[in-house]
Amino acid sequence: MPTPKNDFPKPSVTVDILLFTVVENDLKILLIKRNLAPFKGSWALPGGFVLLHESLEEAALRELKEEGNVDNVYLEQLFTFGDPRRDPRSRVITVTYLALADSSTWDVRSGGDAGEASLCSTKKLPTLAFDHRKIVDYGIERLRAKIGYSNIAMGLLPDEFTLTDLQKKHEVILGQPIDKRNFRKKILSTGIVIPTGKKSDGGAHRPAAFYKFKSKKLIITD
Amino acid sequence: MPTPKNDFPKPSVTVDILLFTVVENDLKILLIKRNLAPFKGSWALPGGFVLLHESLEEAALRELKEEGNVDNVYLEQLFTFGDPRRDPRSRVITVTYLALADSSTWDVRSGGDAGEASLCSTKKLPTLAFDHRKIVDYGIERLRAKIGYSNIAMGLLPDEFTLTDLQKKHEVILGQPIDKRNFRKKILSTGIVIPTGKKSDGGAHRPAAFYKFKSKKLIITD
DNA sequence: TGAATAGTGTCTTTCAGACAATATGCC
DNA sequence: GGCATATTGTCTGAAAGACACTATTCA
Numbered sequence: 001m002p003t004p005k006n007d008f009p010k011p012s013v014t015v016d017i018l019l020f021t022v023v024e025n026d027l028k029i030l031l032i033k034r035n036l037a038p039f040k041g042s043w044a045l046p047g048g049f050v051l052l053h054e055s056l057e058e059a060a061l062r063e064l065k066e067e068g069n070v071d072n073v074y075l076e077q078l079f080t081f082g083d084p085r086r087d088p089r090s091r092v093i094t095v096t097y098l099a100l101a102d103s104s105t106w107d108v109r110s111g112g113d114a115g116e117a118s119l120c121s122t123k124k125l126p127t128l129a130f131d132h133r134k135i136v137d138y139g140i141e142r143l144r145a146k147i148g149y150s151n152i153a154m155g156l157l158p159d160e161f162t163l164t165d166l167q168k169k170h171e172v173i174l175g176q177p178i179d180k181r182n183f184r185k186k187i188l189s190t191g192i193v194i195p196t197g198k199k200s201d202g203g204a205h206r207p208a209a210f211y212k213f214k215s216k217k218l219i220i221t222d
Numbered sequence: 223m224p225t226p227k228n229d230f231p232k233p234s235v236t237v238d239i240l241l242f243t244v245v246e247n248d249l250k251i252l253l254i255k256r257n258l259a260p261f262k263g264s265w266a267l268p269g270g271f272v273l274l275h276e277s278l279e280e281a282a283l284r285e286l287k288e289e290g291n292v293d294n295v296y297l298e299q300l301f302t303f304g305d306p307r308r309d310p311r312s313r314v315i316t317v318t319y320l321a322l323a324d325s326s327t328w329d330v331r332s333g334g335d336a337g338e339a340s341l342c343s344t345k346k347l348p349t350l351a352f353d354h355r356k357i358v359d360y361g362i363e364r365l366r367a368k369i370g371y372s373n374i375a376m377g378l379l380p381d382e383f384t385l386t387d388l389q390k391k392h393e394v395i396l397g398q399p400i401d402k403r404n405f406r407k408k409i410l411s412t413g414i415v416i417p418t419g420k421k422s423d424g425g426a427h428r429p430a431a432f433y434k435f436k437s438k439k440l441i442i443t444d
Numbered sequence: 445t446g447a448a449t450a451g452t453g454t455c456t457t458t459c460a461g462a463c464a465a466t467a468t469g470c471c
Numbered sequence: 472g473g474c475a476t477a478t479t480g481t482c483t484g485a486a487a488g489a490c491a492c493t494a495t496t497c498a
Contacts (some may be wrong), residue, residue: 206495
């Protein structure tokens with residue numbers, strides 16, 4: 001690797017974030033309405049320039065906070081898109097991140113200083129700016145694959161949850177029903193969740209046991 | 223994403239490539255001896271700045287050609303490293319690539335205009351410049367995982383090969399012997415290879431059937 | 445006691461892994 | 472025949488998937 005020269009023409013570097021959350025029976029993603037050209041008025045992924053003093057992850061977290069008022073998310077790097085013509089103005093390389101949030105503890109409307117922010121169903125996405133549609137498709141694919149062999153669903157749930165809660169998140173992401181008995185057998189055999197001893201109450205039915213994830217780090221279970 | 227301004231301070235962007243190849247019973251990686259500060263005299267990964275008109279993949283292929291005289295490699299994006307202090311001079315973000323080459327059809331010594339190039343055993347790596355050691359460790363981990371559930375080993379072999387050839391590549395990468403019968407059963411059941419009808423000759427022993435990969439694209443087999 | 449959700453066990457099939465004998469070609 | 476490598480099948484244990492009934496709480 002040669003020495004960087006200050007006069008070397010440089011591309012710009014951004015981060016763009018796919019923030020997924022499951023609401024009711026829908027996999028949703030955070031989008032921002034652009035109020036600047038190009039693609040003014042179009043929806044786009046939250047994101048922005050990487051500042052010189054911050055890491056890529058820090059940039060992603062900062063943008064999520066600024067544009068979506070989101071804190072406390074699971075975050076992992078997805079892919080870096082660098083086609084020379086992906087931005088019509090100039091060369092922009094974007095490092096994309098997959099983020100997951102628990103929809104029950106966060107309201108998108110309370111943030112958003114960069115434009116209108118909205119949670120949009122992944123089933124009927126509007127036309128997106130730049131190559132963001134391709135990025136979203138790639139992220140959904142990764143999320144679907146990874147939920148099958150890791151504890152990544154922890155990003156979508158509060159600290160305490162029932163096995164039915166967990167199963168519903170899986171079903172929404174995979175887009176198909178799962179057998180309750182087989183699901184529980186598999187989840188419990190991996191040991192990624194442990195019972196907290198508490199039980200749900202209030203419903204006119206049998207209370208459910210609460211569980212929590214044993215580790216807050218990503219664990220690959222096969 | 224805001225509008226990029228030309229006066230916005232930008233990081234530099236490089237690509238660095240992990241070119242693996244299996245020689246005899248050894249997993250080797252291409253390294254370049256730096257002839258410029260910093261880390262002058264140290265070994266480092268091949269790589270360099272991304273030019274404004276080329277994609278990230280094109281940059282990686284160009285650097286491989288320039289620094290290692292390598293053509294015709296399998297290439298996949300690995301990870302983007304962006305810690306603000308990973309380069310002591312200035313902010314440099316590097317997009318890393320995993321590349322695989324068939325050692326039987328390529329000689330590292332014939333290339334290398336950027337400094338001395340060498341294939342180095344991953345078992346006894348020298349001290350590497352920057353954060354390149356961390357990158358190498360990450361790449362080996364990814365390669366080991368991926369060889370178990372994909373046809374990625376195709377990058378390490380010529381067009382025609384025997385099942386014993388293929389098994390040896392797996393054994394070197396995993397660092398442990400594999401049962402021949404189970405290996406063949408599994409490989410053949412995935413259907414990623416098909417017999418060419420030809421047989422090896424010349425050895426003082428029973429000839430082996432040649433196979434080829436059915437697809438030259440990456441296939442995930444489970 | 446009816447409504448609603450929680451929780452559980454068996455059977456079958458599939459796949460991974462341990463394990464050894466026969467086949468073929470060349471000298 | 473002797474040597475060197477190629478090729479093949481069985482058994483066992485584990486895990487995945489199909490499938491239905493009982494348990495608990497509250498109104």
